[in-house]
Amino acid sequence: MTPVPLTDFPLLPLFILLTSLLVAPILFALPESAARLRTGINLGMAALKVALVAWLAVKVSEGVIYDLRFTMLPGLEFKLQADPLAILFVSLSAILWLITTVYSVGYLEHGPHRARFFGFFSLCVAATVGIAMAGNLFTFLIFYELLTLATYPLVIHHGTAEALRAGRIYLIYTLTGGLVLLLGTLGLWVLAGTTDFIPGGVLDNVAAERPRAAQLLFVVLVGAVGVKAALVPFHAWLPVAMVAPAPVSALLHAVAVVKAGAFGIMRVVYEIFGIETAQALGMTAPLAAMAAITILYGSMRAITQDDIKKRLAYSTVSQVSYITLGVALASPIAAIGALGHLIHQGLMKITMFMAAGNLAEGLGVKKVSQMDGVGRAMPGTMLAFTLAALAMIGLPPLAGFVSKWYLAQGGLDAGAAWVIALLLGSSLLNAVYFLPMLHRAWFRDGTRAKETPKRPRIGWMLAAPPITTALMVLAVGGFANAPFSPLEWTRFVVAIAYREQSQ
Amino acid sequence: MTTDPMTFALFLPLFGAMAVFLLPRASVAIGLASVAATCGAVLFLARDVLAKGEVMTALGGWEAPLGIALRADGLSVTMLSMTCAVGLLVSLGALDSFKGTGQMRTRQYFWPLWLLLLTGMNGVYLGTDIFNLYVMIEVIALAAVGLTVLSGTRAALRAGLEYMYASILGALLFLLGVGFVYLHVGRLDLAGLIEAEPSGALSAALALMVVGLMLKTALFPLHFWLPAAHANATAPASALLSGLVVKAALYIFLRLTMYMPLLDEIMVTSMGVLGACAVLWGGVQALRAERLKLLVAWSTVVQIGLIFIAFAHAGPPGLHESWKVAALLILAHGVAKAAMFMAAGRIRAELGHDIIRDLDRAPVRPTLAQFTFALAAISIIGLPPSLGFIGKWSLLEGAMSSGYWHWVVVTMIGTLLSVAYFSRVFAGFLRFDRMRNPVAEHQGWALADLPPLTLALAAIGLGLVAAPVLSFIELGYPFGAAP
Numbered sequence A: 001m002t003p004v005p006l007t008d009f010p011l012l013p014l015f016i017l018l019t020s021l022l023v024a025p026i027l028f029a030l031p032e033s034a035a036r037l038r039t040g041i042n043l044g045m046a047a048l049k050v051a052l053v054a055w056l057a058v059k060v061s062e063g064v065i066y067d068l069r070f071t072m073l074p075g076l077e078f079k080l081q082a083d084p085l086a087i088l089f090v091s092l093s094a095i096l097w098l099i100t101t102v103y104s105v106g107y108l109e110h111g112p113h114r115a116r117f118f119g120f121f122s123l124c125v126a127a128t129v130g131i132a133m134a135g136n137l138f139t140f141l142i143f144y145e146l147l148t149l150a151t152y153p154l155v156i157h158h159g160t161a162e163a164l165r166a167g168r169i170y171l172i173y174t175l176t177g178g179l180v181l182l183l184g185t186l187g188l189w190v191l192a193g194t195t196d197f198i199p200g201g202v203l204d205n206v207a208a209e210r211p212r213a214a215q216l217l218f219v220v221l222v223g224a225v226g227v228k229a230a231l232v233p234f235h236a237w238l239p240v241a242m243v244a245p246a247p248v249s250a251l252l253h254a255v256a257v258v259k260a261g262a263f264g265i266m267r268v269v270y271e272i273f274g275i276e277t278a279q280a281l282g283m284t285a286p287l288a289a290m291a292a293i294t295i296l297y298g299s300m301r302a303i304t305q306d307d308i309k310k311r312l313a314y315s316t317v318s319q320v321s322y323i324t325l326g327v328a329l330a331s332p333i334a335a336i337g338a339l340g341h342l343i344h345q346g347l348m349k350i351t352m353f354m355a356a357g358n359l360a361e362g363l364g365v366k367k368v369s370q371m372d373g374v375g376r377a378m379p380g381t382m383l384a385f386t387l388a389a390l391a392m393i394g395l396p397p398l399a400g401f402v403s404k405w406y407l408a409q410g411g412l413d414a415g416a417a418w419v420i421a422l423l424l425g426s427s428l429l430n431a432v433y434f435l436p437m438l439h440r441a442w443f444r445d446g447t448r449a450k451e452t453p454k455r456p457r458i459g460w461m462l463a464a465p466p467i468t469t470a471l472m473v474l475a476v477g478g479f480a481n482a483p484f485s486p487l488e489w490t491r492f493v494v495a496i497a498y499r500e501q502s503q
Numbered sequence B: 001m002t003t004d005p006m007t008f009a010l011f012l013p014l015f016g017a018m019a020v021f022l023l024p025r026a027s028v029a030i031g032l033a034s035v036a037a038t039c040g041a042v043l044f045l046a047r048d049v050l051a052k053g054e055v056m057t058a059l060g061g062w063e064a065p066l067g068i069a070l071r072a073d074g075l076s077v078t079m080l081s082m083t084c085a086v087g088l089l090v091s092l093g094a095l096d097s098f099k100g101t102g103q104m105r106t107r108q109y110f111w112p113l114w115l116l117l118l119t120g121m122n123g124v125y126l127g128t129d130i131f132n133l134y135v136m137i138e139v140i141a142l143a144a145v146g147l148t149v150l151s152g153t154r155a156a157l158r159a160g161l162e163y164m165y166a167s168i169l170g171a172l173l174f175l176l177g178v179g180f181v182y183l184h185v186g187r188l189d190l191a192g193l194i195e196a197e198p199s200g201a202l203s204a205a206l207a208l209m210v211v212g213l214m215l216k217t218a219l220f221p222l223h224f225w226l227p228a229a230h231a232n233a234t235a236p237a238s239a240l241l242s243g244l245v246v247k248a249a250l251y252i253f254l255r256l257t258m259y260m261p262l263l264d265e266i267m268v269t270s271m272g273v274l275g276a277c278a279v280l281w282g283g284v285q286a287l288r289a290e291r292l293k294l295l296v297a298w299s300t301v302v303q304i305g306l307i308f309i310a311f312a313h314a315g316p317p318g319l320h321e322s323w324k325v326a327a328l329l330i331l332a333h334g335v336a337k338a339a340m341f342m343a344a345g346r347i348r349a350e351l352g353h354d355i356i357r358d359l360d361r362a363p364v365r366p367t368l369a370q371f372t373f374a375l376a377a378i379s380i381i382g383l384p385p386s387l388g389f390i391g392k393w394s395l396l397e398g399a400m401s402s403g404y405w406h407w408v409v410v411t412m413i414g415t416l417l418s419v420a421y422f423s424r425v426f427a428g429f430l431r432f433d434r435m436r437n438p439v440a441e442h443q444g445w446a447l448a449d450l451p452p453l454t455l456a457l458a459a460i461g462l463g464l465v466a467a468p469v470l471s472f473i474e475l476g477y478p479f480g481a482a483p
Helices: A012-021 A023-029 A035-061 A084-107 A114-133 A137-155 A161-192 A204-209 A211-228 A237-243 A246-254 A257-273 A275-280 A284-303 A308-328 A332-362 A379-393 A399-413 A418-443 A447-451 A460-478 A486-497 B005-022 B024-052 B074-097 B101-126 B130-151 B154-185 B190-195 B200-217 B226-232 B235-259 B265-288 B292-312 B316-351 B356-361 B367-381 B387-401 B405-430 B447-473
Strands: A067-073 A076-081 B055-058 B069-072
Touching: A012 A023, A012 A035, A012 A076, A012 A084, A012 A114, A023 A035, A023 A114, A035 A084, A035 A114, A067 B387, A067 B447, A076 A114, A076 A137, A084 A114, A084 A246, A084 A257, A084 A332, A084 A460, A084 A486, A114 A137, A114 A246, A114 A257, A137 A161, A137 A211, A137 A246, A137 A257, A161 A204, A161 A211, A161 A237, A161 B387, A161 B405, A204 A211, A204 A275, A211 A257, A237 A246, A237 A308, A246 A257, A246 A308, A246 A332, A257 A275, A257 A308, A257 A332, A275 A284, A284 A308, A284 A418, A308 A332, A308 A399, A308 A418, A332 A379, A332 A399, A332 A460, A332 A486, A379 A399, A379 A418, A379 A460, A399 A418, A399 A460, B005 B024, B005 B055, B005 B069, B005 B101, B024 B055, B024 B069, B024 B074, B024 B101, B069 B074, B069 B101, B074 B101, B074 B235, B074 B316, B074 B447, B101 B130, B101 B235, B130 B154, B130 B200, B130 B226, B130 B235, B154 B190, B154 B200, B154 B226, B200 B235, B226 B235, B226 B292, B235 B292, B235 B316, B265 B292, B265 B405, B292 B316, B292 B356, B292 B387, B292 B405, B316 B367, B316 B387, B316 B447, B356 B405, B367 B387, B367 B405, B367 B447, B387 B405, B387 B447
Parallel strands: none
Antiparallel strands: A067 A076, B055 B069
């Protein structure tokens, strides 16, 4: 055993969780009129969280191990840990939470039920942080269900019939997924006697003795988290959930729900089964195929959507599956692409959703066919949108290009040359559904632009966030090899997940 | 006079009941004081059990089999604590429910009935012989029927009458069983039963008692009286009836399975099948219920079914484990259902009705009561980290490891059904486009929301401390597991 540096503050992960968990009841209790106080608490906590996460990241990179646990049932523990993979996801959610909070404050400035909104918003982020730092599948399950419950009121925030219908579909999909996850967790507990996330997996013996049971468990677990990751055919809830307010959609697509699913797939494949065991069971190839189908299907459906947010939603279905694909290819290089894409997709998609929200707020534009000339009316917002769209298509040196580059290399490394064709095809499809939007925005004189000659004033709280994230898209792509860039951290994570193999 | 906490737990509420009956003007003060004092006695008892594991005492110094002996172990103290704690919070919630001047009569009868009920419940949890158990369930039935008809509406009276018939019939069947046992064994104390030779006559006696208990606890298909009775009582009474009263019969059933080791595979499985029917039928009925309180009452039928599945899930060899699961589920349901009924009562009080279809038309939204209802629903559905989740987890774990996949499937379907029927209510809470007037500034917060909220938070929070709760239940080895 190598000596492990002592933790100077072992409760740090719990504190990070509590910054958003404990603030929720306070936000619920605040009267609707106390807007300034609410904003202050929200931003203060979000900023505090970013600081704490930065501290945690520095400590973890120095090799400090955080491990918090207490027994809930005989043998079964509630466990929080801060491994490099957790840091990756926690930093993403902490930073984007701060930005989205600013955006939500601006977006909901005069809307109803703000106390409720920000309370559940905090709970949602707490659940995401819990999912990231869960040290075993049991803890993961607890936060996974909390995430479902916390996002439901956000999805139906408008309280209209359409919103409630979307909420019902969302609940049916995610709670059924949660139940299946409960079954899978129980199965794992009964089969392996532990639910801990351990690099290299915990199922080697079971896989050797009862391969059928292990295969079934893989299907159950990946299927369960696949619902939130919007893998086809479990994706139908995501486009419907578009009725939610723009900041919620941004959060749902970039940080919280879909990402929780993709992150769950990583945990299950890398740390429950272990990549080698999963490969030996013959389960990675079907998963890769499923991801490939989802990538193509999502893009194809995106082309025909006229509603901007729906088009973006189908694009998410497609883009999130890059992560699954990278995991399923079972190659360390592809894994770097997958983990990098976890961050990159988050940044790109949150930019686009916030930009779409600004279009709706500023100009009332909600459809692609109304986008003529919006570039001139809202240049900042549309520049951010353009940058993110080009990154999605995979234009170097933007973030999306880096992910696709590593995925393609990983495909070659894993001996799956079809991945290159898939990525080219997908990029082509991305171009087909994004470029017309850009063309309309910048190169066509819309009737709408003539109707609203003056630039709408939307306030800095709406204008600044998408521009910030767009700059981040530029930065993480351009400086992909700088220390502490997401990609560098990703290499660190992959080194751990594939440690067994390299030895 | 002994200074034993068990004696106090039994007689404090009894004397309290007499006192409030004699002094109706001071009913609130005396009633609350009696319940609080009983809580204190239970706390002392819990301390004793924690130290010694098992505590016995003979009333008036007369030993069994002649006298009345009282016995407490981890399980009985857990039940006592649940009864007293939930009872105290429901009492606090009732202060507000019966505040109006028109409620004078209701208030006058509520306190003696409730204290009598508490006496009966405590008697059941401390009793050691089956005749005393019979007496106590009669006391409970008397008080419970009184609580059901307390609101005085026509529907409540009809439901109360039905409840009374079911209750009397159940008690008679139980008494018949007790008589057979006495004829056959010549003893009535539970300790004597364990030494009795297994025989057909004893099995028949057991069967009679079990059917009587099933009627009292409303296991499908003997649940017919429950939905109307629980839905039409006033809110605090419903909370007591649904959260606590049905648990007394369940507890006796749990004890009997231990002391009469005659449960064969067929009987256990048929219990489970009835439980499964209750889960499915109750779920479907809850989906169709038009009123909020009726929906909550049907969910009680479902939960009782779930508890019987927990009995059955591991089969006879696993009964040493499965009783703990049943106890966890009983505890979880008791706390959460009391919270839920009180929250439903608050919603009804604010809106003036509890028709689910019209929840979203009201311009008044009692936010805190709705939140409480949702928290209680989380525990009842069995979502983490609530106590209901821990119960469901243990149930499924046991069923899976013994390969009883059919119980896993039924539990899963039941869970989905419960999500479906509770989400009808949530949709009513959160929909805003059908109102005729804009949402009122006053959102219906009141001090009366605090007791149900406390209970609901307890139902969620107890899940986090399930491990200590479990080890407390096992104190004194209620089911004779080897030390």
